[in-house]
């Protein structure tokens with residue numbers, strides 16, 4: 001079952017305490033699309049400028065990503081630059097240039113209109129809604145967001161949330177969106193805003209999943225060496241969406257969501273092992289399954305006799 005993904009496609013400049021790299025392939029949709037492609041066919045919606053390197057297009061194509069919804073327009077590609085602090089968990093955005101994103105008008109190719117699973121990766125909620133408006137009766141809609149939209153386009157985001165089956169955000173964003181300090185309360189509050197399920201990511205501490213009277217806490221796969229955390233959230237979202245789509249079901253239950261967030265976490269754990277999408281270039285489905293098994297063994301504990 002295919003998954004439709006809309007989001008940013010970017011050229012990133014990333015600085016960590018040990019390395020700095022410029023003009024890397026990035027963007028929420030790039031990470032999400034490649035991550036999802038390990039589990040299901042992907043249809044990408046996005047925009048790049050004429051400066052976007054052909055090799056990146058070839059890479060996406062090599063992952064089987066359908067690029068009929070990718071617009072190449074006159075101008076410069078979206079650019080983002082960020083700097084990580086010593087703990088690699090917090091970062092400062094150094095610059096954002098919307099460039100071709102400023103006038104982006106997503107139009108779905110007719111071949112995309114009937115896509116059962118939709119991932120609205122991180123971009124302005126108004127754009128996410130414009131894409132969603134064009135999909136005919138999607139079975140499962142996932143949306144990711146960020147602090148910027150909670151701050152600047154809160155009303156749009158509040159209109160989008162009731163249209164989502166799963167809203168993904170991180171701990172800080174969940175607190176910002178709800179005004180709650182407790183993440184458990186925040187998860188419930190976001191459900192009350194209209195999302196059927198909510199996933200709250202906690203960086204290196206895993207994620208929390210909320211459903212109706214249902215709760216799941218998933219750890220994070222322990223890694224000794226993190227090279228570049230950029231895109232971990234997008235890779236997580238792509239893994240969740242791709243894995244659910246790969247199930248090919250009519251409806252998705254909490255049990256499916258539980259497994260999906262574990263696959264998302266596993267995919268994200270690979271992504272942070274190298275800069276940009278580089279680790280995903282060599283990654284195989286077998287490696288994902290092997291890490292899933294190891295992760296499971298690390299996370300389970302026995303019932304008392």
Ligand code: AMP
Nearest residue numbers: 008010026027080122230231232233234
């Ligand atoms: P993450 O590390 O999961 O927060 O995602 C980082 C990616 O998000 C980078 O590759 C950026 O290009 C992209 N990004 C940063 N800011 C924005 C924004 N305002 N809208 C869309 N994408 C963004």
